[in-house]
Amino acid sequence: MAKIIVVTSGKGGVGKTTTSAAIGTGLALKGFKTVIIDFDVGLRNLDLIMGCERRVVYDFVNLINGESNINQTLIKDKRCEQLYILPASQTRDKDALSQEGVERVLNELRESFDYIICDSPAGIEKGAQMALYFADEAVVVTNPEVSSVRDSDRILGILQSKSKRAEAGLEPVKEHLLLTRYSPERVKAGEMLSVSDVQDILAIPLVGVIPESEAVLKASNQGMPVVFDQQAAAGLAYMDAIGRLLGEEIEHRFLDPQKKGFFQRLLGATA
Amino acid sequence: MTEECFHLKGNILTSIVIELNHYDPSSFVALLQEKIAKAPSFFSQSPVIMDVRGILDNLDPHKLKEMVTLCFDSGLQPIGFKGVSDPDMLSETGLAILSDDIVRDNPQSVSPQEKTESVESNQANDSANAATLPPPSMRPTKFIDQPVRSGQQIYAQNANLVILSNINKGAEVLADGDIHVYGALRGRALAGVKGDMNARIFCQHLEAELVSVAGIFQLSDNIPQKHQKQSVQILLQDENLIVKSL
Ligand SMILES: Nc1ncnc2c1ncn2[C@@H]1O[C@H](COP(=O)(O)OP(=O)(O)OP(=O)(O)O)[C@@H](O)[C@H]1O
Numbered sequence: 410m411a412k413i414i415v416v417t418s419g420k421g422g423v424g425k426t427t428t429s430a431a432i433g434t435g436l437a438l439k440g441f442k443t444v445i446i447d448f449d450v451g452l453r454n455l456d457l458i459m460g461c462e463r464r465v466v467y468d469f470v471n472l473i474n475g476e477s478n479i480n481q482t483l484i485k486d487k488r489c490e491q492l493y494i495l496p497a498s499q500t501r502d503k504d505a506l507s508q509e510g511v512e513r514v515l516n517e518l519r520e521s522f523d524y525i526i527c528d529s530p531a532g533i534e535k536g537a538q539m540a541l542y543f544a545d546e547a548v549v550v551t552n553p554e555v556s557s558v559r560d561s562d563r564i565l566g567i568l569q570s571k572s573k574r575a576e577a578g579l580e581p582v583k584e585h586l587l588l589t590r591y592s593p594e595r596v597k598a599g600e601m602l603s604v605s606d607v608q609d610i611l612a613i614p615l616v617g618v619i620p621e622s623e624a625v626l627k628a629s630n631q632g633m634p635v636v637f638d639q640q641a642a643a644g645l646a647y648m649d650a651i652g653r654l655l656g657e658e659i660e661h662r663f664l665d666p667q668k669k670g671f672f673q674r675l676l677g678a679t680a
Numbered sequence: 681m682t683e684e685c686f687h688l689k690g691n692i693l694t695s696i697v698i699e700l701n702h703y704d705p706s707s708f709v710a711l712l713q714e715k716i717a718k719a720p721s722f723f724s725q726s727p728v729i730m731d732v733r734g735i736l737d738n739l740d741p742h743k744l745k746e747m748v749t750l751c752f753d754s755g756l757q758p759i760g761f762k763g764v765s766d767p768d769m770l771s772e773t774g775l776a777i778l779s780d781d782i783v784r785d786n787p788q789s790v791s792p793q794e795k796t797e798s799v800e801s802n803q804a805n806d807s808a809n810a811a812t813l814p815p816p817s818m819r820p821t822k823f824i825d826q827p828v829r830s831g832q833q834i835y836a837q838n839a840n841l842v843i844l845s846n847i848n849k850g851a852e853v854l855a856d857g858d859i860h861v862y863g864a865l866r867g868r869a870l871a872g873v874k875g876d877m878n879a880r881i882f883c884q885h886l887e888a889e890l891v892s893v894a895g896i897f898q899l900s901d902n903i904p905q906k907h908q909k910q911s912v913q914i915l916l917q918d919e920n921l922i923v924k925s926l
């Protein structure tokens with residue numbers, strides 16, 4: 410039986426899709442059979458970041474409407490044996506996802522996968538609520554700034570009141586805080602909230618801190634999840650976060666400003 | 681599993697009541713502007729009810745419509761009228777009739793308190809209500825262990841409220857009795873919401889957006905700097921909201 414993990418944030422553009430791709434790929438690299446579902450119907454970003462946009466034939470809405478079956482619709486990743494993508498429809502809107510339809514698809518996927526990663530759309534409305542409804546765990550993606558923290562707080566309130574687990578009185582959705590686009594230099598300069606500022610407000614366990622990194626942009630442009638780039642701090646930080654998600658105890662790194670060596674400075678090395 | 685079209689939920693609303701003594705459009709607008717200018721965020725966030733019992737003699741649908749328009753134009757959110765019994769009077773406004781059992785009077789005149797301005801008391805109203813308010817039978821204290829998050833509201837009806845975690849910005853906690861907060865108070869806290877002037881708020885870390893006892897409000901901007909992020913109690917003294925260090 411698969412575990413369902415929603416990647417959510419409230420606020421848009423904070424790194425949900427980047428994170429879904431990284432976590433999904435990382436889990437698959439660790440040997441777990443994983444599928445990443447794009448709940449952002451109408452926008453469809455996940456397939457771009459995963460580099461499989463040209464292989465999309467059927468999508469999530471087709472599957473829900475019975476116009477295709479699971480085997481036809483899932484896209485198997487070419488780099489990683491255990492990894493599958495369920496793309497969103499580009500031509501429909503979020504109303505095309507019915508709760509019964511989503512539940513039916515998730516139940517079917519649950520049988521054969523270890524992890525189901527749900528990439529949520531932005532917002533706190535229907536689309537985001539659909540993505541989190543069936544979740545067992547939630548990765549709440551937050552940027553170190555006030556409005557993102559506020560929206561994460563709201564989405565945590567929704568997880569606690571409007572998820573299936575909450576409604577059925579089951580054990581609550583397990584919450585993980587993932588701080589992304591963290592820049593220790595800017596925190597030090599007082600331009601960004603620090604890890605402890607954010608933790609103080611949200612009061613949920615910290616699963617990882619992903620530094621602001623040009624490698625992320627490069628990776629998404631190449632359709633290559635950043636965890637493949639083990640030279641990049643962001644890729645390493647995501648692998649650490651995945652380890653913690655699996656229950657390993659791993660110390661946080663990349664929290665302090667980097668001391669650049671002479672040669673690094675000379676070469677203009679990136680984070 | 682099919683999801684129902686809607687769920688029914690109970691709710692308690694903090695609102696402002698505009699109690700009219702007389703009405704003409706220009707003085708109505710002028711006073712509205714004056715009040716709003718003192719505490720813009722207070723007024724922009726709260727729904728407004730218009731109590732027209734004082735001006736029933738010369739009321740007509742046109743006037744009511746005009747009031748609603750003036751409120752909206754001033755950036756308020758009018759939701760209904762109190763004191764109107766004939767639905768036809770309101771048909772043009774599109775707002776609700778709020779009967780006396782729905783809207784309980786707060787014994788206090790409500791006003792976001794300014795540092796310099798002391799709150800005018802409304803004596804006539806005061807004694808009238810003191811007579812009609814039955815002493816509430818208190819229920820056991822309500823305990824909340826989790827953070828209260830933006831968008832959430834907690835109400836301890838006929839009870840004290842103890843919060844062992846943070847109340848975040850955008851969250852609201854209300855109690856008919858006292859409120860104790862052992863985390864940081866960053867949202868809104870309203871004690872004695874049914875008018876208990878002896879109610880108090882205690883907190884370990886005051887960073888509130890709004891605090892209120894028995895309907896007398898104070899906004900963050902008006903809480904003295906020296907109390908910010910400190911451990912305090914908040915209570916009424918001579919109908920003024922006082923913040924004291926603990
Ligand atoms: N750690 C990082 N460092 C630098 N840039 C990043 C990082 N994480 C994400 N980004 C960039 O931020 C932008 C938004 O990322 P992404 O699309 O993952 O966000 P999202 O939350 O899924 O957005 P939406 O709400 O629109 O779905 C992208 O350009 C991405 O490359």
Ligand SMILES: [Mg+2]
Pocket residue numbers: 425426427449454528529530
């Ligand atoms: Mg996205």
